[in-house]
Amino acid sequence: MSSTYKLLILGAVIVATYFVPSIIEVFAVLNFTVYIIMGMLALSLAFVWGMGGIMVLGQSAFFGLGAYAYAIGALNFGAGWEAVAVSIIVPAIFAALLGYFMFYGRISDIYVGVITLAVTLILFNLINSTSGPQYKIGSARIGGYNGITSIPTLDWPNGSMIDINGMFYLSVGLLIAVYLMVKFYLTTKYGKVTIAIRENEHRAELLGYNVSLNKLITFSIGGAIAGLAGCMFANWGAFVSPTLFSLVQSAQIIIWVIVGGRGTLVGPILGCIAIQWMVTQLGTQQTVNVSFVLGILLTIFVLLVPAGLAPLIAGTIRKAFGRVTKKGSALAKEPNS
Amino acid sequence: MNSEVILEAKGLGINFGGVHAIKEVDFKLRKGELRCLIGPNGAGKTTFFRLLSGQHEPTRGEITFLGHKISGMLPYQVARLGIGVKTQVPSLFEGLTVYENLELAANRVSTGKQVERDIEDVLQRIGLQDARNVKTADLSHGQRQWVELGLILASKPALALLDEPAAGMTHAEALKTIEIIKQITVNSSVVVVEHDMDFIKQIGENVTVFDRGEVIAEGTFQEVAANPHVREAYLGRKDVSDAGSH
Secondary structure, three states: OOHHHHHHHHHHHHHHHHHHHHHOOHHHHHHHHHHHHHHHHHHHHHHHHHHOOOOOOOOHHHHHHHHHHHHHHHHHHOOOHHHHHHHHHHHHHHHHHHHHHHHHOOOOHHHHHHHHHHHHHHHHHHHHOOOOOOOEEOOEEOOHHHOEOOOOOOEOOOOOEOOHHHHHHHHHHHHHHHHHHHHHHHHOHHHHHHHHHHHOHHHHHHOOOOHHHHHHHHHHHHHHHHHHHHHHHHHHHOOEOHHHHOHHHHHHHHHHHHHHOOOOOHHHHHHHHHHHHHHHHHHHHOOOOHHHHHHHHHHHHHHHOOOOHHHHHHHHHHHHHHHHHHHHHHHHHOOOO | OOOOEEEEEEEEEEEEOOEEEEEEEEEEEEOOOEEEEEOOOOOOHHHHHHHHOOOOOOOEEEEEEOOEEOOOOOHHHHHHHOEEEEOOOOOOOOOOEHHHHHHHHHHOOOOOHHHHHHHHHHHHHHOOHHHOOOEHHHOOHHHHHHHHHHHHHHHOOOEEEEEOOOOOOOHHHHHHHHHHHHHHHHHOEEEEEOOOHHHHHHHOOEEEEEEOOEEEEEEOHHHHHOOHHHHHHOOOOOOHHHOOOO
């Protein structure tokens, strides 16, 4: 797709975002905001797994850490950008430490997946068992299975409160900004090596690239993005709980990426939004078990559409427009015709 | 030929469990030299390559390259010192195009516009200008081998280790491969492992013969072909030059 088309699509998304809150109900705006935030979480795994080839089964660990870091930071030193910074830095450092042992220890891909899943479950149980008053960081009680409530939320830089529409705009703006940053990173030398490692780790190493370091950086950036999503989630609901680290949460992120299209960045975001919307609708109707539907959906995609929705749609469009382009090229080669 | 030794292995060996895959090998390569390694299957040639490129850590002995002790280094550290490797089975970035593959190799040693110039130069040398935007997974076996040789050309190593560069190729493809290897020798020392004796005859200057993890002979092709130990290693074949050809 040409840069012009991409800019047009980006422009359309920005314009549509501006009008969405005035078209749909407040409750729907709230729902769409959380879909967008989860879209950022999906983007984090799309980057780490889809682009870097690092199979992470427990991406929710960094999401939860980001949410808790923001909550604890905001309760200790106010809901400012310092708390936001903490919510990004804490999961990034945690990812770097975990990644150091995994990647420099040359642990194979499947075990990396298992370790990350184990870590998120450990965090789930750890946070769950901190309900006593003695478990606090500064003035913030961790709260165990009850989580942390009444988290101070962010204000705009001019001091005015970020309302429901504002939170929607902020979430979309951050998602677009993070998406563009990831896209830019992938065009740099380091980003190209990230993709090369996904394609053939052994060859990348034989060309002189430090695979362990590049994986560590990819994993940490993914942790930071998931942490920012966690921060936004904490701001959205002013509440965090250990379920952010749960197995269900981890599994959902993987489903978003598989359905949307591993190997693309847009696909998992759209997959996440579509599935979240579907889950909400099914939950409202209460006619069918949501987990059952998600399981069926995952099976269908793994078996029938393994590349995911985005590549399928892009391929269909390319085929349709390809015919036109081929005709155009043939004419261009024959100026006399 | 410059007489400076750029690669030296002393008493090099590796065990896999109780098996001595490589035993006390001494090996020297001079700057600008093209050396062929031959030997029957299981002689230890590929294992020796893997030791030189850091893919295996030796059990004993040491390797020195351009004055650096490289035994025990990781493959990427060895590559950064200037050793390029073409593996036995083509190892490429399958989902990336020929251009993108070469770009990754060129990016390691060049910057800015020089990267583009290097890639264009390599594309022309390996004859794949028209396939620049083709994913390497969609290329023929011979073309994939040439892309891997292109990675060596683009990364401009002081030493190129080529493991069976003509394996599975037609005669015409093998001839083109010889031309590409000769281009690599212009700026790099080269060690080639190959089974095809016709191929060795055409590119070979000096030949080292491996058998059961040991070097059993060294010299010109004619010298090693006349060596009785080498004949014995090739399972009683009367003429070593027939081994592996056709």
